[in-house]
Amino acid sequence: MxxxxxxxxxxxxxxxxxxxxxxxxxxxxxxxxxxxxxxxxxxxxxxxxxxxxxxxxxxxxxxxxxxxxxxxxxxxxxxxxxxxxxxxxxxxxxxxxxxxxNAGWDLDMLKIELEGLNDLEFDLDLLGFENDFIDNLLEPDQNEGLTDEDAVPDAPETATTQPGDIWILGNHRLMCGDSTDTGAVMALMDGQKADMVFTDPPYGVEYQSNKRTKTAKFDKLKNDDQILDITAVLKACSTGWMFIWTSWKVQNLWIDSLNEFGYPTNMVIWHKPGGGIGDLKKTFYSDYEIALVWHRGTELCGKRIGSVWTINKDGATTYQHPTQKPVALGVEAIDKTTKHDSTVLDLFGGSGSTLIACEKTSRICYMMEIDPIYCDVIIQRWEEYTGNKAELLQQLDEVSNG
Incomplete structure (x- = not known):
């Protein structure tokens, strides 16, 4: 034939x-x-x-x-x-x-290929997939805790932590100290440089909402009457992306303060569904906060996303710190700018949300908090979330004296 x-x-x-x-x-x-x-x-x-x-x-x-x-x-x-x-x-x-x-995808193999391209800093937008598809496929497994990620313990009346203490919380480090003191932050970092900065400094506007002036639970935030100079610390202790949360009222002051890093690459808007309570002047309530973003070094991980992030805020009754933010906000930024085992620096720890975000995403957090009371809150929050115990390493004077 x-x-x-x-x-x-x-x-x-x-x-x-x-x-x-x-x-x-x-x-x-x-x-x-x-x-x-x-x-x-x-x-x-x-x-x-x-x-x-x-x-x-x-x-x-x-x-x-x-x-x-x-x-x-x-x-x-x-x-x-x-x-x-x-x-x-x-x-x-x-x-x-x-x-x-009529063809399909072997999703496990596809994930490996996409991760390889991502490591090579290839633009995944060129592949033609929908953003959500790649984001969901590349989204790493997150470490679930024993408590709600946004649950924050009540602040104790007296502090166990003392100024200068350095605590080890699993892979993370927490220090009670001044975030403008380069020597102190270098002791916290223990020879490391952060791959990313995600921090929420005092806004310089003496932050108090109307509701919070009615309770002793929220004292005036320390150092919130000034713009803190953290340029030297950031230069000495970090290399990558920087997210600096602030208020629109003083954003230009922060841009001027950090001018050695150039003009911000981006501004991220955190849209808070449900808005806020406004103030006694009967003006519009505020339903967003901003982060000034500087891009240094590595490119974004995965597909690009927009700069307006809609994430539910913590319930008003759960707030233990005047500028407390949901863990999901930190997770979004950390996942998009770093890889597993990357180091994240938060110079103003507050209630510890950044540390919990790092715990969830398998990053390593270096956190500074000036208030011993809030250091205790951070430690208890992490212990309850993980079921592990924090260990007191040593105080700053012991570190300095070898």
Missing amino acids: RRKRLKRHKYKKLNVSSLIPYASNARTHTDEQINQIAASIKEFGITNPILIDQEGGIIAGHGRVLALNKLGIDKTPCIELVDLTEAQRKGYVLADNQLAL
Whole structure:
């Protein structure tokens, strides 16, 4: 029995303008998809010739032709499919699109490939996947705690922690000290430099809401009547991304204070559903906070996201610190800018939310908190969340004296 010979198709390079779209093409192409194809062509070149009939009619490649026009590319490789019947031509127009859709993904293997590309700092946007799909696939397993991640113990009346104490909390370190003291922060860091800074300094606006002035639970935040100079500390003890939370009222003062790092790369807006309680001036309540962001060193991990993050705030009755933030806020920033076992510096520990975020995401937190009371809160919070016990390492004077 004689084998049927495969048809010999012709390779040509033709003007894009000479190619004729198929009038009955049932495949649709959004502007977003054309932009993705154009980006792919810019990155990889023209790797897939346009399939045409003998009159230059497009059989497969309508989206690529639209992308080539968008890029202003005049000529493209084509393959002329010869001796197709009318039925074969019409059938192949549909088959070329549908057969690829019938394939699936080995998600475990796909995750490995995406992680490898991510490590090589390849732009995952060029792959054509939906943002949510890649984010969900690459989202690392998080360490669940024994308590609610946002649960914060009541502040004790008297402190166990003393100024200068350094505590070991699993992989993390907490020091009771002044975050503007470079020597103290270097003792906290123990020779390490942070891959990321995520911190919430006193805003310099004497932060007090109306509700909080009615209870002794919230004393005036320490150092909130000034903009603290932390430039020297950040230069000495960190290298990567910086998130500095602040108020719109004093954002320019912080930008000026940190001018050695240049102008912020970004501003992240934390949108808090449910808003706030406003103030006695009967003006609009505030339903957002801002973080000034400086990009230093590494690129974003995974696919890019927007700069407005909608994350529920802690319930008003759970607040133990005037500027307390939900753990999910830290997790979002940490996951997008660092990898497992990266180091994160928080110079103003507050109630310890950054430390819990690091515990959840397998990062290592170095935390400074000036108030011994809140150091005790942070320690108890971590112990209850993990079921482990913190250990007092030594005091700063012991560290300094070797």
